[in-house]
Amino acid sequence: MSVTPEQIGTAEAIVFVAKQPVTARVLRMHLPDADVEAVMEELRATYEGRGICIAQTGGGWTFRTRPECSRLAADFKEGPLSPAALETLATIALWGPLTFAEIERIRERDARAVVVTLADRRLIRAGPRREGRITAMTWMVDTRFHEMFDLPGSAALPTWQEARRPEVADLAVRTDEEPPADDAHAEPGASDPEAVPLKDPV
Numbered sequence: 001m002s003v004t005p006e007q008i009g010t011a012e013a014i015v016f017v018a019k020q021p022v023t024a025r026v027l028r029m030h031l032p033d034a035d036v037e038a039v040m041e042e043l044r045a046t047y048e049g050r051g052i053c054i055a056q057t058g059g060g061w062t063f064r065t066r067p068e069c070s071r072l073a074a075d076f077k078e079g080p081l082s083p084a085a086l087e088t089l090a091t092i093a094l095w096g097p098l099t100f101a102e103i104e105r106i107r108e109r110d111a112r113a114v115v116v117t118l119a120d121r122r123l124i125r126a127g128p129r130r131e132g133r134i135t136a137m138t139w140m141v142d143t144r145f146h147e148m149f150d151l152p153g154s155a156a157l158p159t160w161q162e163a164r165r166p167e168v169a170d171l172a173v174r175t176d177e178e179p180p181a182d183d184a185h186a187e188p189g190a191s192d193p194e195a196v197p198l199k200d201p202v
Contacts, residue, residue, distance in 0.1 A: 003042045007034045011043055021060030077122060088114045089123060093145065097127035097138035115139060123148070 010031060015022050027036045040061055055064040081089070083104040091106055092098055103111045118124045123145045127138035145151075 003038050007031055007039045008043050008046070011036075011039050013043075013053065015043075015063060018062070021056075021058040021062040023060040023156040026060070036118065046183065081117075081121075082114075084109075085114050085117055089141070089145070091119055092124055092139050093141045096124075097130075098140075099130055099136045099138050101136070103120050 011027055014027065014030060024036045027039070028034075031039065040054065047053045051066055051069045052060055052063050053066050057064075088103060088107060088111055091103060095102075095106065098106070100115060102110070103115065115124070119139075121144070122142050124139050125142040127140035128137055130136045
């Protein structure tokens with residue numbers, strides 16, 4: 001029985017989206033007229049010499065990083081963001097650009113380590129410097145934030161008033177303070193006595 005490109009494509013899509021190894025029984029449910037073993041052998045062959053491969057494990061097929069590339073892949077693998085990091089990211093997304101001191105004042109806790117983590121992951125970046133008694137850096141979301149949440153840009157974000165509505169309450173920053181500017185997306189006052197200098201992210 002010959003293997004068709006459509007059968008290979010179907011099997012590839014199933015294995016790609018599955019969260020666990022895909023068994024032959026599952027593949028036969030979607031490819032009743034195909035020789036599943038032959039299809040998977042053809043699919044495996046198409047990934048020869050690439051960074052990822054089709055591997056048989058746990059009674060089924062799955063995508064794996066090729067062994068010689070596994071260490072490189074581990075260097076780029078990132079764990080999930082902590083609740084504190086997500087809260088800080090939401091704060092910057094809704095109210096930014098914000099100085100480091102403003103972030104800490106809104107969240108009422110130390111944010112230095114979290115800000116460094118978000119900058120390292122390129123989810124936030126240095127914004128315009130705030131001129132005042134002390135010149136301070138501000139932080140704003142980076143393009144990777146928009147890519148991660150499938151947003152065309154910051155204009156697609158809800159304003160802080162919208163974020164406090166019940167239907168999107170989970171996005172709201174839990175604080176009794178209102179943003180220090182009238183405009184929904186405007187940065188806080190240009191002169192901030194609590195602003196502190198912060199080095200540019202490396």
